Amino acid sequence: MELHSAGEDAMMLYLGEETSPEVSARVQAAVSALEEALGDDLVDLVPSYASLLIIYDPMTTDHLSVAHRVKQALAFLRSVSASEGRSVVLPVYYAPEAGEDLENLAARAGLSTDDVIALHSGEEYRVYAIGFAPGFAYLGQVDERIAAPRLATPRQKVPRGAVAIADRQTAVYPAVSPGGWNLIGRCPVRMFDPDARPTMPVTVGDRVRFEPISRDRFLAMGGEL
Amino acid sequence: MSLKVIQPGILSLLQDSGRRGQHRIGLTNGGPLDREAFDYCNRLLENPAGSTALEVSFGGVHLQAQVDTFICVTGANLPLRTNGETRPLWEVLPVAAGEDIQLDFAENGCRAYLGVAGGFTIPPSFGSSATVVREHMGGLDGDKLHAGDELPCPTVNKRRRLYLPRERHPHYSHEITVRVIPGYQQHHFSRLQQRRFFSHGYTVSDRCDRMGYRLEGPAIECDIEGILSEGICSGAIQIPADGQPIVLLNDRQTIGGYPKIGSAISLDTARLSQLTPGGTVHFAPISPHGAHNALHLASSFARRQPLMERRP
Numbered sequence: 001m002e003l004h005s006a007g008e009d010a011m012m013l014y015l016g017e018e019t020s021p022e023v024s025a026r027v028q029a030a031v032s033a034l035e036e037a038l039g040d041d042l043v044d045l046v047p048s049y050a051s052l053l054i055i056y057d058p059m060t061t062d063h064l065s066v067a068h069r070v071k072q073a074l075a076f077l078r079s080v081s082a083s084e085g086r087s088v089v090l091p092v093y094y095a096p097e098a099g100e101d102l103e104n105l106a107a108r109a110g111l112s113t114d115d116v117i118a119l120h121s122g123e124e125y126r127v128y129a130i131g132f133a134p135g136f137a138y139l140g141q142v143d144e145r146i147a148a149p150r151l152a153t154p155r156q157k158v159p160r161g162a163v164a165i166a167d168r169q170t171a172v173y174p175a176v177s178p179g180g181w182n183l184i185g186r187c188p189v190r191m192f193d194p195d196a197r198p199t200m201p202v203t204v205g206d207r208v209r210f211e212p213i214s215r216d217r218f219l220a221m222g223g224e225l
Numbered sequence: 226m227s228l229k230v231i232q233p234g235i236l237s238l239l240q241d242s243g244r245r246g247q248h249r250i251g252l253t254n255g256g257p258l259d260r261e262a263f264d265y266c267n268r269l270l271e272n273p274a275g276s277t278a279l280e281v282s283f284g285g286v287h288l289q290a291q292v293d294t295f296i297c298v299t300g301a302n303l304p305l306r307t308n309g310e311t312r313p314l315w316e317v318l319p320v321a322a323g324e325d326i327q328l329d330f331a332e333n334g335c336r337a338y339l340g341v342a343g344g345f346t347i348p349p350s351f352g353s354s355a356t357v358v359r360e361h362m363g364g365l366d367g368d369k370l371h372a373g374d375e376l377p378c379p380t381v382n383k384r385r386r387l388y389l390p391r392e393r394h395p396h397y398s399h400e401i402t403v404r405v406i407p408g409y410q411q412h413h414f415s416r417l418q419q420r421r422f423f424s425h426g427y428t429v430s431d432r433c434d435r436m437g438y439r440l441e442g443p444a445i446e447c448d449i450e451g452i453l454s455e456g457i458c459s460g461a462i463q464i465p466a467d468g469q470p471i472v473l474l475n476d477r478q479t480i481g482g483y484p485k486i487g488s489a490i491s492l493d494t495a496r497l498s499q500l501t502p503g504g505t506v507h508f509a510p511i512s513p514h515g516a517h518n519a520l521h522l523a524s525s526f527a528r529r530q531p532l533m534e535r536r537p
Contacts, residue, residue, distance in 0.1 A: 007460050009459070059521075062517050130249060
């Protein structure tokens with residue numbers, strides 16, 4: 001574990017060095033422990049793959065007090081068992097018309113598009129982080145065979161619901177936005193709805209599976225092409 | 226009851242003190258880029274701290290009051306006129322229904338805050354009225370002002386005509402020093418690179434907005450291209466592969482994978498956000514203790530600033 005001052009109102013806690021469910025579980029456990037330890041001095045926590053950014057109110061506390069309380073809280077962490085997260089299934093219509101890069105990605109990997117779909121939907125992913133845009137959940141890790149680098153030129157407009165791969169990460173775009181990930185399909189479930197509670201179907205630490213669905217089912221669920 | 230938008234200006238956004246505690250669903254902060262000027266605006270109007278005001282970037286705004294109230298403009302030195310008459314900034318001014326309020330283009334600085342007595346009444350989304358256009362969040366339908374918009378505000382018949390004496394107005398210079406808490410990733414930057422960063426001036430590029438200010442100057446080399454994506458605090462200074470620093474501000478992405486050389490303190494990012502392309506930035510290191518101290522001293526100093534009252 002490493003703890004550093006990150007800014008005038010933030011400290012960075014590292015809980016590992018690699019992307020793994022174990023490190024992510026430690027991050028999750030730290031989230032609950034620090035919420036309790038820091039109480040009203042805590043403004044926000046930003047969990048990610050192997051780190052936790054702790055944002056505190058610099059008008060009510062300082063980095064020394066925060067550091068002290070974080071270390072104390074984490075000393076007890078060893079005995080805390082990590083939450084397994086909820087299991088969430090997201091339907092995906094995989095097809096070239098719904099994922100413009102599906103055929104390219106398959107060709108580069110030397111696989112058929114059916115193989116790509118089977119590999120992508122055959123894995124259980126963990127939500128490692130949420131960020132980039134409201135509701136954008138970083139899921140990992142995709143099978144090495146279908147890992148693909150970001151596009152050299154990002155698209156100006158990626159549609160809402162686009163299911164995409166970058167390196168060994170995968171995600172569903174929660175809204176229309178620019179983006180450089182490889183698009184392989186489309187999910188009809190809204191990943192971020194400001195009027196819904198909860199606003200997102202997943203949270204950091206959850207486990208996600210993608211379930212292939214037909215074009216008709218996709219449209220029936222409100223998906224748009 | 227409102228102020229009606231005749232001309233929206235280049236970028237005018239309703240802002241309160243910003244969205245707090247929502248990074249976990251990926252929402253950024255928003256809020257005023259120049260917190261000092263924003264706070265003075267509400268304090269002069271005797272509004273609760275953090276009341277919704279209009280952040281006017283660059284100027285070019287024309288509003289028409291549909292209500293009797295009081296306004297106050299702080300921040301960048303934009304020529305202000307009500308009913309065609311030149312009016313002072315940093316002062317509470319009465320406006321009557323039908324009067325025009327015009328803010329021309331900034332001579333010095335580029336962000337001004339126009340507040341009304343009682344604040345603009347904007348329903349909060351996720352606890353805040355702060356407009357973040359990229360997220361379609363806050364303000365009026367999550368967007369910047371457009372001609373024809375109405376900015377709701379109450380009728381107010383009585384307010385003290387408070388003003389901040391001229392010698393107390395902040396000075397918005399074209400050349401500033403930004404204090405930086407050296408980052409926890411500084412081991413990825415050699416001593417030579419750190420010295421380069423702290424000893425050269427950097428120029429504000431034309432890629433500067435509410436997400437971040439991209440600067441141009443001697444490239445800073447880093448021994449890694451990226452890190453595992455992690456949370457980014459306000460003021461963080463990213464060094465992408467081209468070595469040109471980006472100081473991240475209120476509308477930044479909440480997580481990212483570029484290495485960071487340090488983090489600028491908020492007192493100085495407020496000044497940075499007043500710079501336009503071509504402005505010069507020097508960086509100076511400060512310890513976390515020093516930064517905490519500076520923040521509290523500034524807050525205590527601002528609270529003790531005497532406001533004067535103009536008697537008719």
